[in-house]
Amino acid sequence: MTEPFSLPVRVRYVECDMQGRVFNAHYLTWFDMAHTDALHQVTGLSYAELLRTHGIDFVVAESNVRYRAPAHYDDRLDVVVAFDPPTTSSLTSRFTVVRDGTTLTEGMLRHVCVDAAAFTKAPWPDPVREALAGYAAGVSSERPSRPT
Numbered sequence: 001m002t003e004p005f006s007l008p009v010r011v012r013y014v015e016c017d018m019q020g021r022v023f024n025a026h027y028l029t030w031f032d033m034a035h036t037d038a039l040h041q042v043t044g045l046s047y048a049e050l051l052r053t054h055g056i057d058f059v060v061a062e063s064n065v066r067y068r069a070p071a072h073y074d075d076r077l078d079v080v081v082a083f084d085p086p087t088t089s090s091l092t093s094r095f096t097v098v099r100d101g102t103t104l105t106e107g108m109l110r111h112v113c114v115d116a117a118a119f120t121k122a123p124w125p126d127p128v129r130e131a132l133a134g135y136a137a138g139v140s141s142e143r144p145s146r147p148t
Contacts, residue, residue: 004080004081004082004135005034005037005038005080005081006078006079006080006081007030007033007034007038007079008079009030009033009076009077009078009079009097010075010077011072011073011074011077012073013073015073020072020073021070021071021072022070022072024065024067027067027107028063028065028107028109030097031063031065031079031093031107033079034081035095035109037081038081038093038135042083042131042132042135043127043128043131044131050128051116054125054127054128055116055117056113056115056116056125056128057113057114057115057116057119058112058113058114059111059112059119060111061090061110061111061112062108062109063108063109063110064107064108065105065106066105066107067104067105069103069104069105070104071097071099071104071105076099077097077098077099078098078099079095079096080095080096080097080098081094081095082094082096083132083135083136085136086124086128086129086132088123089112089113089121089123089124090110090112090113091111091113091124091132092108092110093109093110094106094107094108095108
């Protein structure tokens with residue numbers, strides 16, 4: 001399996017709640033940022049180019065976040081992305097937010113591929129599936145497809 005992707009994040013003041021911790025919804029924003037960056041690296045295409053080239057789009061069908069420890073203002077974090085093998089029309093991406101080697105948060109996003117014009121479910125184009133193959137190959141089949 002190819003090395004997982006990692007997006008560095010520095011916690012901004014605006015991302016913190018009144019208790020001085022990162023507000024929970026910001027983790028989903030970071031997941032989305034890391035997902036977009038990872039797909040760009042995997043396919044060699046920006047999000048807009050990916051959609052335009054293949055006539056597809058993808059929408060979030062499911063998300064999950066498990067909070068283990070808080071992050072705070074000015075923390076330097078890494079959002080690590082791993083892909084499960086894609087199904088015909090969905091892709092599950094798994095995320096781990098790490099600070100200095102300690103896991104703070106884990107989560108997932110499940111995207112469904114849709115036709116860009118009709119927004120009906122569509123299969124992942126072969127070039128996208130092939131690009132993901134090297135990054136999803138090491139995922140164990142024993143791993144649950146949904147968070148437990």
